[in-house]
Amino acid sequence: MNRPAAPSPELVLEWASTVQSTSDLILRRLTGDYHEDAWGFDEEFTETVFPVFEFLYSTWWRVQVEGAANVPGHGRVLLVANHSGTIFPFDGAMIATAIQKEHPLPRWVRAMVLNWAFDLPFVSYILRRLGGVAANPANLGRLLEEDQPVMVFPEGQKGFGKDFADRYRLQR
C-alpha cells in the first residue's frame, strides 16, 4: 500500500507564503491601508477580482481579439463600442480584460456607466471600485484631460428593449 508522498519543503514554503500574503492583504484591507484614486477606482480590488473576468474571457466566452496593440499605450484614449441590448455590460468588462491580457502595455480602462447604476445598492460601489464613472460630459472631459483610457457605449439605455432584428443597428 502506497502512502501519499509528503509535500516537498518548497511546496510547503509556497503555501505558507500564500497564506501569509493573503492574511496580510486581508489585514491591510480591514485597516483601510490601501489606495483609492480620486475617482474611487481601487486597483487592488480590481486585481483581486480580475481572475473572474479572466475565466469569463478565456474559458466561458473564449474571446478572440484582433489588433489590440493598435490601442495607444500612453495618453488619452476613447474606446467606443456598442452594448447591443445587453443588460449586464460584460462586453465592457471583456474589452477591459482584453486590454489587460493582449496589449503590450496594459492599462485599466475606465468605463462610462449609466447614471442609474449608481443608485443600485452594492452595484454602485462595486462598479466605482472597478473604474466605473457616471456617464456625463464633464467626467469624460476630465478623464481625457488626465490622459486616461475611457470606454463609452453611446447607445446606452435605449438599446435595452430593441428587437433581435435590430441587433446591429444603433438605437437613437
Add this chain to the structure above:
Amino acid sequence: MSEKRIVIAGVSTRWGSELARTLQRRPGVGEIISIDSTRPTADLGRTEFVEADIRNPVISRILPSLEPNVVVHCGIVWYPEKGRPSRALHDINVIGTLQLLAACEKTPGLEALIARGSAAIYGSAPGAPAFFTEDMARRFPLVTRFQRDIGELEGYFDNFARRRPEITCCMLRFQVEVGPGLDTPFNRYLNLPVVPTRMGFDPRLQLLHVDDATGALAAASLAPVRGAVNVAPDGAISLSRLLRLCGKTAVGVPPGLVGLINRRVGDFLGSADLYRDGELLLRYGRGCDNRRLREEIGYELAFDSEGTARDFARASHGVQALFPSPRPGSPVRSVPR
C-alpha cells in the same frame, strides 16, 4: 498700502473666531471688528466685538459706521440642531445675508465681500459629475431645504455682485470639514462607537481638514476673487475606507430601517434629525474641483482627503484610549498604520 479694516460677521461660530485669530497674526491687516448676536466664547485677542444681529435692519446703520474695507460673512449655519430647527435656518441664513447685503450697499469704501457658503448647493446625486466645477451649481434640482436656502442666498449674492461691480464678491463653497476637536454632526457621526451606514452604498467623500478650512478662508479674505470658489481638498476617500482607517465598525442599515435609524442617530448626535443633506451625502457622496482655489486664490492645501482621514484617525484613537477596547492588544489593532 494702507492696512485693511476687516469686519467679520458671525464671529461666535467656530469658523468666525478661528478666522479672527488667524487674520490678526497676518501682515497688512488693520483693525478687525467682529459682529454677532451672541458674545464669542473663544478669546479673540485684539479683535473688537460689536454685539449686533445681522438679521436686524439696524445693521444697515452699524456696518457703515465701522468703515470696513473687507466684510467676511461667517454666519451661514449648515445644519439644524436642538432648539434651532431647519425652519429657523432660513431666517438665519437667507434673511441674515439679505440684511448684510443691504448694509454693504450703504457702506462706502467697501472693497470686498466674502461669504462662507457650502458645497451642498451641488447636491448629491447618483449621476453627478465626479468633480463639480463652480459653474455647475444648479445642474441638479435643489431638493433639500438647506440647498434651497443656499441657492436663494447665492442668488441674492450674485445680484449684489452684478449691481456693485466695484466690490469683489467671493462666495466660498466649503466641502465637509473633518478634524480633531471639531464638533459638527458629521464629526460626531464618525465618533460613534458603531457607525450606521446605508447598506449597499459607499459614498465617495472629500474631507476638508479644519486647518485648511481656516487657512483657505483667511487666504480668500486677503486675496478675494470674483464669483464662486470651491474649497475642497485633493482626492477623495470612500466612507468605508475612512471608517476602517479610524478603526470603526460600520453596520449596514437595510433600506426599510434607514429613516428610523437616522432619526435615532440624529437625536443621539444632538442634531434635530440626521439632516437630509447629510443623508444624501452618505448615500451618493460628492466631489468638487479645487483648481480655482489653488490657482486663482493661490492657497496651498496642507492635507488631501486621505491625509485628513489619517489625521482624524490618529486623534480619535486618543479619545478611544479613554474607553479601552474589550480585547486590548488584539492583532488587528496592533497593525502599524
